[in-house]
Amino acid sequence: MRGARLFLIVLLLSGGGKCAAQGIGIIGINLVTDPSGIALTGSGTTAAVMSLGTVQAYGGTVPTGVTKNLNATSFTLNTIVDLQVTFLGILSPSYTLTAQLLTTDVINTWKINSKTLSTTATTITSSGAYGTTPVNFALTVPFSEAAGTFANTIEFIVTSN
Amino acid sequence: MQLKAPAISIILLACVFCCAARTSRNLEVQSPSQIRPIAASLALSPGVVQVKAQPGASSTHILTMTNLTGTRFGFVLEALDVVTRDGKRVFVPAGETEGGIARSAVFVPRAIVLNPGEAGKVEVTFTIPAEPKVRAVVAIFHGRTALPGTGSFMITGSLGTLITYNLSTKTEIRAGAPTISPQTDYANLQVSERLENVGQEPVVPKGTLAILRSSGELIGRVAIQPNRLLPGESFDCKVEYPHTLRAGKYRAMLSIQYEGGVQTNSVEFQVE
Numbered sequence: 001m002r003g004a005r006l007f008l009i010v011l012l013l014s015g016g017g018k019c020a021a022q023g024i025g026i027i028g029i030n031l032v033t034d035p036s037g038i039a040l041t042g043s044g045t046t047a048a049v050m051s052l053g054t055v056q057a058y059g060g061t062v063p064t065g066v067t068k069n070l071n072a073t074s075f076t077l078n079t080i081v082d083l084q085v086t087f088l089g090i091l092s093p094s095y096t097l098t099a100q101l102l103t104t105d106v107i108n109t110w111k112i113n114s115k116t117l118s119t120t121a122t123t124i125t126s127s128g129a130y131g132t133t134p135v136n137f138a139l140t141v142p143f144s145e146a147a148g149t150f151a152n153t154i155e156f157i158v159t160s161n
Numbered sequence: 162m163q164l165k166a167p168a169i170s171i172i173l174l175a176c177v178f179c180c181a182a183r184t185s186r187n188l189e190v191q192s193p194s195q196i197r198p199i200a201a202s203l204a205l206s207p208g209v210v211q212v213k214a215q216p217g218a219s220s221t222h223i224l225t226m227t228n229l230t231g232t233r234f235g236f237v238l239e240a241l242d243v244v245t246r247d248g249k250r251v252f253v254p255a256g257e258t259e260g261g262i263a264r265s266a267v268f269v270p271r272a273i274v275l276n277p278g279e280a281g282k283v284e285v286t287f288t289i290p291a292e293p294k295v296r297a298v299v300a301i302f303h304g305r306t307a308l309p310g311t312g313s314f315m316i317t318g319s320l321g322t323l324i325t326y327n328l329s330t331k332t333e334i335r336a337g338a339p340t341i342s343p344q345t346d347y348a349n350l351q352v353s354e355r356l357e358n359v360g361q362e363p364v365v366p367k368g369t370l371a372i373l374r375s376s377g378e379l380i381g382r383v384a385i386q387p388n389r390l391l392p393g394e395s396f397d398c399k400v401e402y403p404h405t406l407r408a409g410k411y412r413a414m415l416s417i418q419y420e421g422g423v424q425t426n427s428v429e430f431q432v433e
Contacts, residue, residue, distance in 0.1 A: 019219070019220045024209040028202075028204040029202070029320055030203075046202050047306040050314045084201070092389070093387065155318075156319065157303075159322070
């Protein structure tokens with residue numbers, strides 16, 4: 001018994017296992033179609049699909065809510081998606097939002113709010129305000145790209161500050 | 162009996178909140194006025210964990226993810242170190258930062274799948290190294306749900322819990338000189354002050370803006386909301402005084418309270 005007490009005292013003095021934790025709040029997320037953006041399949045969840053259909057540099061049809069801009073050697077598709085982030089609790093005035101591609105793309109350029117994405121997380125904002133925030137999505141496709149089908153996934157990661 | 166979706170959501174959120182209370186030690190009492198409505202499809206509890214410990218200690222946390230949608234969702238868990246670069250937070254993969262904590266993460270389980278309306282718990286244990294160089298990690302639930310669609314672009318949302326570590330009492334903030342944005346016909350008076358965490362530990366400064374007449378008489382006060390700052394992180398604290406001031410001389414006093422004490426700065430200004 002005395003040995004056990006001694007062990008506990010030594011443990012506390014050494015700091016091993018001495019720990020106090022306090023959990024705060026609940027964070028929530030939603031992806032929603034923006035009134036002026038592309039219609040999302042799965043709007044109101046956290047796994048949504050943007051169907052851009054068949055687009056091409058010259059001619060073709062872009063979906064409602066998407067704009068196409070022709071550049072010198074490429075064309076860019078732009079649209080808006082709403083991100084809803086909520087926090088239930090206190091001591092978190094804002095959130096950090098990062099974004100990344102899940103598949104490497106060395107041909108096309110993917111941007112969120114003018115920040116180029118890669119397969120490494122890029123910070124979009126480090127002081128996001130809770131509520132609904134429109135995020136601008138841009139995909140630039142070079143004329144040199146061969147016609148075909150391609151797909152990718154953008155992951156938004158939200159953490160409380 | 163069949164419950165409609167909003168009713169299910171409310172019940173689930175209540176469950177999530179109860180779980181948060183159960184899994185968090187010393188949970189703070191929350192003022193109803195500070196609770197904002199939540200309309201999320203995924204909810205993670207707790208959003209933040211504050212740990213007080215010493216180097217070498219381990220801490221285990223139970224994180225609860227709730228799926229409030231009608232879709233089955235899968236998640237993969239990952240821990241990242243949070244470091245400050247140029248005054249901003251950056252997430253760094255585990256093992257890339259010397260003295261990092263994320264490399265010690267042990268998730269049980271490492272991945273979960275949640276059916277509609279289901280909540281799942283993940284236990285994560287972190288061990289602080291003997292010479293820690295970071296003071297925060299994030300435990301991220303990466304959304305990995307594939308939806309059908311050819312030639313489509315998918316967007317997936319993921320949530321992370323921020324876990325901060327206070328390992329000593331060496332807390333210190335540096336408050337810059339306050340500046341005034343005068344009131345106009347269209348804007349209220351705004352007082353700004355730059356706060357920088359120059360200590361070794363995370364801090365959550367909060368405080369009060371007091372507006373005094375030149376005679377010293379108190380005219381009004383505004384609470385400054387708490388803002389978490391990791392070591393090296395800075396923040397422009399902007400406080401708006403919501404009332405119109407008559408012409409005259411005034412003093413604005415910003416009193417910032419944090420774990421290491423209180424810092425008070427003041428600035429005189431005149432309203433024409």
